Amino acid sequence: MAHGLCDTLCLADVNPLAVQACQKTIRENRLEDNVTVYLSDNLTDIPFSEKWDLVVANPPHFKSVSTKKISPEIIFLDKDWVLHREFYKNVGKFLKEDGALVIQENTLRSTIDSFKDMIESNGFSIVDTPVCSLDSRYYYIWSRRTPK
Numbered sequence: 001m002a003h004g005l006c007d008t009l010c011l012a013d014v015n016p017l018a019v020q021a022c023q024k025t026i027r028e029n030r031l032e033d034n035v036t037v038y039l040s041d042n043l044t045d046i047p048f049s050e051k052w053d054l055v056v057a058n059p060p061h062f063k064s065v066s067t068k069k070i071s072p073e074i075i076f077l078d079k080d081w082v083l084h085r086e087f088y089k090n091v092g093k094f095l096k097e098d099g100a101l102v103i104q105e106n107t108l109r110s111t112i113d114s115f116k117d118m119i120e121s122n123g124f125s126i127v128d129t130p131v132c133s134l135d136s137r138y139y140y141i142w143s144r145r146t147p148k
């Protein structure tokens with residue numbers, strides 16, 4: 001918002017601590033009129049009145065635990081990509097017709113092929129998959145609705 005990319009913002013996380021941090025930021029920056037935050041397990045607690053132009057997400061990046069991780073599982077573990085699969089299945093209900101998705105992933109434990117089927121089978125097409133210029137461990141999957 002500070003860079004003028006958007007006028008309004010909707011945030012969501014399942015972790016109450018993350019939601020509290022967002023609420024504090026909203027309050028301290030007087031953004032109540034333009035920013036909404038939901039405590040939501042994936043998209044299940046988002047009201048259908050929400051219709052987005054752009055969805056940006058940084059979901060848990062690993063589908064299993066195979067290394068000793070310091071951060072809690074809620075940060076990094078999406079067991080067998082269940083969260084990703086549910087996300088791509090349902091996100092269309094909240095996306096405007098010409099909306100776009102930009103999802104950050106991690107080259108250490110996934111490739112584009114990990115998600116391609118779940119993206120395409122839910123009516124989306126991959127537009128591009130740029131690597132993060134600041135840290136090449138991260139890449140982004142940018143997708144849009146497949147034209148009918």
Ligand SMILES: C[S@@+](CC[C@H](N)C(=O)[O-])C[C@H]1O[C@@H](n2cnc3c(N)ncnc32)[C@H](O)[C@@H]1O
Nearest residue numbers: 013014015018040041042058059060074075083
């Ligand atoms: C890689 S961290 C990203 C944190 C932060 N959003 C960012 O971009 O820096 C993954 C986030 O996904 C959240 N998360 C994990 N499981 C979730 C679920 N079922 N529904 C919603 N959010 C979830 C975690 O609480 C954590 O904040």
